[in-house]
Amino acid sequence: MLKLENIEVILGKNNKERKILNKLNFDVKDGEFALIVGENGAGKSTLFDAISGSIQVNSGKIWLSGQDITHTLQKHRAKLVSKVMQDPKLGTMENMTILENMAFAFKRGQIRGGEFFSSKHRIRTFKEKLSMLNIGLEDKIQELVSNLSGGQRQALSILMAILKESKILLLDEITAALDPASTDSVMELTNQILREKKLTCIMITHNLSQAIKYGDSLWFLKNGVFIKKYDKETKSKMTLAELSSKFEEV
Ligand SMILES: Nc1ncnc2c1ncn2[C@@H]1O[C@H](COP(=O)(O)OP(=O)(O)O)[C@@H](O)[C@H]1O
Ligand SMILES: [Mg+2]
Numbered sequence: 001m002l003k004l005e006n007i008e009v010i011l012g013k014n015n016k017e018r019k020i021l022n023k024l025n026f027d028v029k030d031g032e033f034a035l036i037v038g039e040n041g042a043g044k045s046t047l048f049d050a051i052s053g054s055i056q057v058n059s060g061k062i063w064l065s066g067q068d069i070t071h072t073l074q075k076h077r078a079k080l081v082s083k084v085m086q087d088p089k090l091g092t093m094e095n096m097t098i099l100e101n102m103a104f105a106f107k108r109g110q111i112r113g114g115e116f117f118s119s120k121h122r123i124r125t126f127k128e129k130l131s132m133l134n135i136g137l138e139d140k141i142q143e144l145v146s147n148l149s150g151g152q153r154q155a156l157s158i159l160m161a162i163l164k165e166s167k168i169l170l171l172d173e174i175t176a177a178l179d180p181a182s183t184d185s186v187m188e189l190t191n192q193i194l195r196e197k198k199l200t201c202i203m204i205t206h207n208l209s210q211a212i213k214y215g216d217s218l219w220f221l222k223n224g225v226f227i228k229k230y231d232k233e234t235k236s237k238m239t240l241a242e243l244s245s246k247f248e249e250v
Pocket of ligand 1: 011012013020038039040041042043044045046047
């Protein structure tokens with residue numbers, strides 16, 4: 001379980017300081033898929049930075065699996081938190097092959113260093129993982145990532161993010177840079193992987209149709225604080241027009 005209590009984050013220097021997260025409370029249970037929506041500048045990505053430890057909070061507490069991680073350094077939190085961002089180029093290295101990317105992601109997650117299994121076994125394992133995506137990447141492992149489409153790269157980014165075990169997966173507008181068809185397939189794939197592996201995940205999205213269709217909870221962020229939360233049952237009965245009007249009235 002992830003729990004944030006009264007989180008305050010102030011960014012900017014000297015007299016340009018602004019409170020970006022304002023006594024924010026939030027919680028996600030193990031295995032839950034939580035979705036966050038909110039207008040541009042609401043503080044969504046800042047919230048992820050606070051969870052991953054890339055910024056320090058000014059006050060409040062962050063708990064993960066019963067452990068107080070409020071002041072845990074980012075490099076130590078990396079074992080606990082994985083993140084995929086909007087730009088598929090950030091999640092993968094384009095001048096490396098799919099295999100090299102996977103090996104890199106795998107090594108990064110190794111807890112016991114050293115014993116990297118044999119290359120034959122490694123290729124077989126990576127192919128098995130890639131076949132989970134169901135988009136044929138397992139037959140292209142020697143191909144450079146720069147030859148893949150945005151959707152394929154984003155699917156690979158997600159797979160790489162979950163290669164190492166972590167307590168929570170953060171997805172920040174992962175389909176925002178994709179065309180509509182890739183958006184749908186990456187979203188389906190993401191949902192399927194989360195459910196199959198019972199991962200705990202928080203996803204930020206600007207796409208209200210996704211917010212209705214996917215996830216166990218839906219949170220509205222405004223001016224650095226959550227102002228509404230819908231459970232799965234309530235939100236999945238809403239039409240897009242209804243959810244849009246709720247979104248506009250807040
Ligand atoms: N390093 C920073 N210094 C000052 N202000 C920042 C910094 N990073 C983000 N902000 C501001 O914080 C607000 C929230 O940003 P962000 O969390 O990226 O919003 P969102 O992801 O919801 O669009 C924005 O107004 C942004 O300009
Ligand atoms: Mg953002």
